Amino acid sequence: MQFRLRDGRTIPVEMHKSKVVQTIKLLPAEDRLEAIRGAGFNTFLLRSGDVFLDMLTDSGTNAISDNQQGASMCSDDAYAGSESFYRLTDAVKRVWGKDFVLPVHQGRAAEHILARFFVKPGSFLPMNYHFTTTKAHFTMQGGTVLELLKPGALEIDSDEPFKGDIDVDAVERVIDEKGAGNIPFVRMEATTNLIGGQPFSLTNLRRLKAALKKHGIPIMLDASLVSENAFMIWKRDKGAAGMSVAEILKEMMGLSDIVYLSARKSCAGRGGMIITDRKDFYDGIAPMIPVYEGFLTYGGMSSREIEGIAVGINEMADPEVAGSSVEMINFGVEKLKRNGIPVITPGGGLGIHIDAKQFLPHIGWEQYPAGCLAAAMYIASGVRGMERGSMSVDRSADGKESPSDVELLRLAVPRRVFSASHIEYMTDMAIWLFEHKDLVGGLRFVQEPPVLRFFMGKLAPVSDWDKKLLDAVEAEFGA
Numbered sequence: 001m002q003f004r005l006r007d008g009r010t011i012p013v014e015m016h017k018s019k020v021v022q023t024i025k026l027l028p029a030e031d032r033l034e035a036i037r038g039a040g041f042n043t044f045l046l047r048s049g050d051v052f053l054d055m056l057t058d059s060g061t062n063a064i065s066d067n068q069q070g071a072s073m074c075s076d077d078a079y080a081g082s083e084s085f086y087r088l089t090d091a092v093k094r095v096w097g098k099d100f101v102l103p104v105h106q107g108r109a110a111e112h113i114l115a116r117f118f119v120k121p122g123s124f125l126p127m128n129y130h131f132t133t134t135k136a137h138f139t140m141q142g143g144t145v146l147e148l149l150k151p152g153a154l155e156i157d158s159d160e161p162f163k164g165d166i167d168v169d170a171v172e173r174v175i176d177e178k179g180a181g182n183i184p185f186v187r188m189e190a191t192t193n194l195i196g197g198q199p200f201s202l203t204n205l206r207r208l209k210a211a212l213k214k215h216g217i218p219i220m221l222d223a224s225l226v227s228e229n230a231f232m233i234w235k236r237d238k239g240a241a242g243m244s245v246a247e248i249l250k251e252m253m254g255l256s257d258i259v260y261l262s263a264r265k266s267c268a269g270r271g272g273m274i275i276t277d278r279k280d281f282y283d284g285i286a287p288m289i290p291v292y293e294g295f296l297t298y299g300g301m302s303s304r305e306i307e308g309i310a311v312g313i314n315e316m317a318d319p320e321v322a323g324s325s326v327e328m329i330n331f332g333v334e335k336l337k338r339n340g341i342p343v344i345t346p347g348g349g350l351g352i353h354i355d356a357k358q359f360l361p362h363i364g365w366e367q368y369p370a371g372c373l374a375a376a377m378y379i380a381s382g383v384r385g386m387e388r389g390s391m392s393v394d395r396s397a398d399g400k401e402s403p404s405d406v407e408l409l410r411l412a413v414p415r416r417v418f419s420a421s422h423i424e425y426m427t428d429m430a431i432w433l434f435e436h437k438d439l440v441g442g443l444r445f446v447q448e449p450p451v452l453r454f455f456m457g458k459l460a461p462v463s464d465w466d467k468k469l470l471d472a473v474e475a476e477f478g479a
């Protein structure tokens with residue numbers, strides 16, 4: 001819920017209370033510098049005990065509800081035919097209106113299986129935007145990803161409510177050029193992860209469906225953050241006026257022929273699913289589940305996780321849940337914007353995205369400004385964000401590096417985990433860092449894995465800027 005205070009500020013009021021909590025600590029600044037040095041200046045390699053506010057991701061880190069916890073205690077551990085699985089399929093049918101559920105252990109497992117089923121050398125794969133694991137799986141099968149965002153989608157500061165819309169005219173042009181037979185699906189990612197968690201509109205999805213229908217091309221929905229996308233449709237899309245979040249979700253699912261998701265992000269602590277109402281897709285994909293994931297009624301998940309998802313699907317249709325992180329994000333984005341920090345607007349799903357290109361204009365892309373900002377933010381504040389920029393783009397086959405479309409520091413806001421005062425602290429430290437941005441320098445790889453290098457790669461500062469930043473932090477805040 002948003003509440004307007006007497007001093008004119010609007011704050012997000014949490015519509016939940018804590019029952020179980022985890023203690024966190026803020027290490028002294030000197031220890032933070034040691035920790036990030038040990039992690040090769042890559043926030044993925046920090047130990048979580050060394051982190052104060054963990055804003056790396058919302059994956060597996062959303063709070064679960066008392067009802068989810070309760071249901072998981074009553075799960076059925078049968079290897080085959082688990083009752084927990086049937087409670088999951090019932091929830092999918094009732095809330096989302098879809099018939100067939102194929103369980104997998106997490107989102108990228110769904111991508112692996114879908115890539116094997118749909119993609120072959122010569123396939124063209126139009127989408128609103130790629131995600132790292134999605135692109136890795138689709139290209140490993142020989143497909144070519146085509147990103148068809150509408151003009152203006154990559155503008156950092158914008159009033160455009162649906163920067164995640166696909167350019168339907170461009171999709172039609174691609175079909176004319178490449179031939180419908182070479183396009184196994186068009187993928188829509190509900191809130192485009194890599195470009196600021198920006199939603200697409202229901203109006204856009206309806207238009208896409210109409211355009212694809214005549215060619216028989218299915219829509220594939222990456223529903224990992226579908227509730228947040230539905231919430232923003234509910235708030236912003238005139239084409240959905242009068243609809244509830246639950247109705248919007250059901251229509252989004254209905255317009256999509258094949259849906260997959262990371263349950264770690266969408267509605268529970270772990271797991272993933274492929275969902276469809278196309279019997280031919282189900283029959284083609286189902287035999288792969290026992291080979292790669294586990295028997296058809298658990299797919300690599302524990303029965304406790306499956307129960308959590310079944311309850312989570314119901315909860316995510318509640319606007320107070322679907323909107324909980326969106327409103328926190330908006331609160332942080334508005335404050336950063338008021339203070340002149342370059343941040344993606346409007347606020348989207350997943351997290352707060354600071355534009356490292358504008359934040360650190362003195363660092364060229366080949367020294368990974370978003371990675372530098374992530375490391376500097378940790379040294380300054382103990383907050384762990386994630387680099388979403390040129391470090392997250394792997395080298396091409398001939399070893400060349402290329403700049404990312406955007407250089408972002410992502411500060412994830414997992415659902416119902418952080419309070420408004422946590423957001424106040426994090427944004428204040430970002431403002432301090434902006435005032436001292438000249439202290440931050442570049443990074444270079446010292447250990448660089450060939451695929452998804454951002455996960456495990458190690459870097460080193462190009463000068464002793466890390467020590468100078470520490471001195472400034474200690475001068476301002478004490479040790």
Ligand code: F0G
Binds near residue numbers: 261
């Ligand atoms: N699709 C999207 C849009 C995602 O954001 C993710 C994961 C996946 C697929 C893969 O799912 O992790 O369960 O295998 N995103 C996480 C993140 C990793 O931090 O943004 P997974």
